[in-house]
Amino acid sequence: TAHNSDYNLYRLYLVTDSTPAILGDKDICDVVDRAIQGGVTIVQYRDKTSDTGVLVSTARKLHQVTQKHHVPLLINDRVDVALAVGCEGVHLGQDDMDIATARQILGPSKCIGISANNIQEAILACEQGADYLGIGTIFSTQTKKDTKSILGLAGLKQTLESLSEKGYEHIPTVCIGGLNASNITQVMSHGSSPKNPLNGVAVVSAIMAAHDPKAASMQLSNLITESHMQNRIQESCRAISKHTVLDLVPKVIKTVHENKPLSHNMTNLVVQNFAANVALAVGASPIMANYGLEAADLAKLGGALVINMGTVTPEGLDNYKVALKAYNTAKRPVVFDPVGAGATAVRRAAVKEVLCAGHIDVIKGNESEIKTVYGGKSDSESQRGVDSSSTLSHAEKVQLVRELAKRRKAVVVMTGKTDLVSDGSRTVAISNGHEYLGMITGTGCTLGTTISAMVAVCEARDNRLVAVVAGILLFEIAAETAARKSTVEGPGSFVPAFLDSLYQLRTAMAAGDASWLDQEK
Ligand code: 3NM
Ligand code: MG
Structure with missing residues (x-):
């Protein structure tokens, strides 16, 4: 399916937030539209508080926006909401529905992403057929109150290396937690593994709380593209002085x-x-x-x-x-x-x-x-x-x-x-x-x-x-x-x-x- 094969799909992953502290008085659909114009490649609708009726109607509106731009929409946690709106899949946390059940309900073509907080969770998710992994929490963040351990760049790199040792380097990965324009370049170079490079970066506040979500997305998108190219240059040029190249x-x-x-x-x-x-x-x-x-x-x-x-x-x-x-x-x-x-x-x-x-x-x-x-x-x-x-x-x-x-x-x-x-x-x-x-x-x-x-x-x-x-x-x-x-x-x-x-x-x-x-x- 497209979500597994498209290399660029996970480059800049937007997780929404509807709370006033982050969204402010902005319209969520407008923010997502602008963010996609700025380079967001995939969107997850994450709303931990709204009633089911609001979730379904907002997800429907968001799906119209993402479809207009040919960008996939995933729903956090709620398999029923994803089914109701017919969007491209779900993102499941460790405490949400298990993958096998979600797969049974959604069918083989929908995308199921999994949050992994450590190596064991990451490997298990791959064994169970996750379509991609969200690896975090990288840095501490105000956005999610119940984060478990902070992985840091060393933890992220170890997780990516363990995945490639188990033969799961083909499963796309994004990292999440406290990521923004000031640290993305470092994350992509020091947190990534040459054998299993990160596909991209997931953010909430760096885009959802930005005054200009399009400009913020463009900046992040450029930094990630640049890092991807940088990593590839490194791969290609071991033969002459790496520094020169x-x-x-x-x-x-x-x-x-x-x-x-x-x-x-x-x-x-x-x-x-x-x-x-x-x-x-x-x-x-x-x-x-x-x-x-x-x-x-x-x-x-x-x-x-x-x-x-x-x-x-x-x-x-x-x-x-x-x-x-x-x-x-x-x-x-x-x-x-x-x-x-x-x-x-x-x-x-x-x-x-x-x-x-x-x-x-x-x-x-x-x-x-x-x-x-x-x-x-x-x-x-x-x-x-x-x-x-x-x-x-x-x-x-x-x-x-x-x-x-x-x-x-x-x-x-x-x-x-x-x-x-x-x-x-x-x-x-x-x-x-x-x-x-x-x-x-x-x-x-x-x-x-x-x-x-x-x-x-x-x-x-x-x-x-x-x-x-x-x-x-x-x-x-x-x-x-x-x-x-x-x-x-x-x-x-x-x-x-x-x-x-x-x-x-x-x-x-x-x-x-x-x-x-x-x-x-
Ligand atoms: N999941 P921000 S951290 C939604 O660690 C979410 O799995 C996390 O927000 C995890 O980009 C997080 O504003 C919030 O730091 C990330
Ligand atoms: Mg969850």
Whole structure:
């Protein structure tokens, strides 16, 4: 069911409160509506005092609001109220109805979440078929008077680790209790476990008591998204200094966001529109200009050039060479994407001509293309179309990218299930991404465009490797996030979701205060 598979579903979980101390004189439906507009992804109606009649009528109104936004509504404790309004499920405390009985009443498709205050309760709930866990109480809170023990970040982390040891890391988890904008980043980094990361955070007062529930939700939502991305960067980048990556990747993305660098694309007929949209989504300013004589003026604008020979022609080749020289003169970076490099004799010759015409800063291709650029492939061996066919071992690939990077004094990217990036001395393997990227056209080309935006803002040659890594991570993590969206049914609906995710990830990253990096041990 949707509530189990959607990665983002539990990102920001709102638990309502109808008491005057928290809700004040605000209208609960209005608060929930605004909170969802600000980024709340799931709502629990929790009302410990109202009569059943009020519970049912309020739940009905809330359900209209949540349905309008395609957000699930769960009811605290009251299985009967959930049934009465036909909402998406219930949240049960340890003293409420047992899961088995609730499941029998609600049926298999409804969501049943469980509160867990310790490791035993968490594991038992998973054994009994909980759809997600609310783990708490993390910090002491005025909102719930009868809280049991305070778990703290160490207790939360231990609970998550115990769940993964028992094989329950696939059960979504949120934490609750005293959480707000001032501590969420710390909770997501120090309270989460790499093997079993928290899906999200549940709050009452941080949103329900806020003067502006939409603004409060947006702030929390951004902090959580940023932490998710941060955790993933950590996972992906053990191969080079974690500090370098943690420190620089967010800065690169933020700098692109702030400076809107020009991404000058001399690209193929197939991807013009998609590449321009990807450039915009990552925060760059695209220009799709194939006339080489324009390059001298464009190179002065502080951007980077992409030469993508996907639909190479004799005239096109001359234009590449003119533009390459112009960017070299202006000391601006050039990304070369030798699409289908080995496919025909014409393309093999074109690769050589481009490489001889000037200095390339980043060379990006699949295994077959990189092999052709390296020159190891004989002219009689031809590549089928532009898709890659893998033949080298991992160690051979590492050797190849490193050697080519050294020889050409460039950063070399070999894309594949695991991407390899090398500057000749340091080599990074990245295993993010999603299979949908291989099912739509132009993703390789638009990765080149994304990389151009990142290297455009990286003045120091030494940091080019990290700039390229930043581009790949942003691109591939956005693909993962997009593929998990509930609107995505296949490669077609993936395309717009992917553009959204690129935009959401880079704006979240850019909005983040870089001081959270200092907390990283
Ligand atoms: N359940 P606030 S703590 C509803 O520990 C609830 O299970 C808790 O409110 C638990 O976000 C809590 O305002 C209240 O601190 C959380
Ligand atoms: Mg309860």
